[in-house]
C-alpha cells in the first residue's frame with residue numbers, strides 16, 4: 001500500500017464553528033473518582049486526580065484539553081507526533097489498511113505492509129543496514145537490541161560476551177532489561193535487583209562534568225575522560241565479556257539534557273570496533289529527522305551496529321518501533337532451522353499491518369515533504385530564537401541541541417533549585433507544552449513546524465519563565 005502525497009497539514013487550522021466540541025460532555029468522565037482509578041506513567045494519581053490533564057483532540061501543532069483550552073504542542077506529544085496531529089495522509093493510510101487487514105500473526109508469517117515498510121526503511125537508512133525487526137515500543141526495541149547483541153556473540157565464537165555497558169542518567173525503557181541499562185536511580189532502585197550484566201559509566205555532561213574538566217581542557221589536552229572510561233571499563237571487565245555499548249546520541253529522558261561534544265560518539269565507535277563490542281544507538285527520541293539528520297548518529301558521523309527507533313517513527317498514530325540491524329550482524333542469524341541461529345525473540349504485535357501503514361505513511365511524508373531538511377532549517381531558527389530569549393531573560397544558560405531538539409538550563413541563582421514544576425504550570429497557563437525537567441527546558445515540536453509556529457512557542461515560553469523568575 002502506498003500513501004498519496006499528503007494534503008499538507010497546516011500548522012494552524014481554524015476549525016469551523018460546526019466542529020466545535022461540546023466540552024461539557026467530558027464532565028461526567030473526568031471525575032476525581034475515575035481519574036484515580038487509572039495508573040499513569042511515573043505519576044502520583046492522588047494529586048493528578050485533583051489537577052488532571054486530559055487531552056481530547058489535536059490538530060496540526062495544537063492539542064485541546066477537556067475544558068476546551070488549546071495548547072501549542074512544543075513536545076510532539078512526547079517526541080512522538082513528528083508529522084503533527086490529525087495528519088490526513090497518515091489517517092487515510094491507516095484506514096485503508098484497517099479495511100484490508102488489521103492483524104497478521106508474526107509467529108506465522110508477515111504481511112505486505114510490513115514488507116513495504118522494511119524495504120523503504122532500509123532504503124531511507126542506507127549505511128549498511130540489512131535487516132529490520134519491527135516492534136511496538138521503545139522498550140521493546142532496546143530489549144530486542146540487547147538480546148540480539150548477546151545472541152550475536154554466542155553465534156560468532158564469543159560465547160562469554162554478555163555484559164552491556166550503558167550510562168548513568170541514560171534512559172532505555174521501563175522493562176527489566178531496558179531498565180537495567182538505564183541509569184537513573186529514581187526509576188530503578190525500587191525494582192532492584194535488576195538483570196545481571198549491566199555496567200554504567202558517567203555521561204558526557206560537559207556543562208556539569210563528572211571529572212571537573214571543561215570542554216576546552218578536553219580539547220586542548222585530548223582528555224575526554226568520559227569517553228575514555230568506556231574503554232577503561234571494557235578493559236577492566238575483560239573485553240571477552242563485553243557484548244555491547246548502548247547510548248542515546250543526545251539524551252533527554254533520564255537526568256537532564258545531555259548533548260555530547262562532537263568527538264564523543266566517534267570515540268565510542270572506535271572503541272567498540274577495537275574490542276569487538278556492538279554499538280547500539282538508542283534513537284527512540286533522536287531518530288527520524290528529530291536532529292535535522294535522518295538519524296542522530298548521522299549528526300556525529302557514526303553508524304551503529306544496531307539502531308533502535310520508535311516514537312516519531314509512526315508519528316504517534318500507532319505503537320511502532322524497530323531495530324535496524326547491520327548486515328554483518330544479520331548474517332550471524334541466518335542458517336538452517338536445525339542450527340537454531342534465528343533470533344529467539346518476538347512480540348505479538350511486531351510488524352502489525354496497521355502500525356506498519358502508519359510508519360510507511362510517516363516515512364513517505366518525511367521524504368515527500370522534506371521533513372528532515374525542515375527540521376534542520378527550523379532547528380536553526382529555534383536555536384536563534386532561544387539565544388535571543390537568553391539575552392532578554394536572565395539566567396537562561398547553555399542553550400544547546402540539534403535540529404528540532406533544543407533546550408537550555410535555568411540558573412538556580414535566578415529561578416531556585418528546582419523551578420521545573422512552576423515553569424511547567426506557567427507554560428500550561430500560557431497554552432504551551434514542552435519538556436520541562438527539574439531545571440531544564442527542551443523543545444521538540446513536530447517536524448512540520450514553520451517559523452511562525454516557533455515564534456509563537458518561544459513567545460509563550462518567555463512569558464511563562466518571566467512569570468516564575470524569583
Ligand SMILES: Cc1ncc(COP(=O)(O)O)c(C=O)c1O
Nearest residue numbers: 137138139171172173253284285
Ligand atoms: C531514549 C529512550 N529509549 C527508550 C524509551 C522507551 O520507550 P517506550 O516508552 O516507548 O517503551 C524512551 C522513552 O521515553 C526513550 O526516551
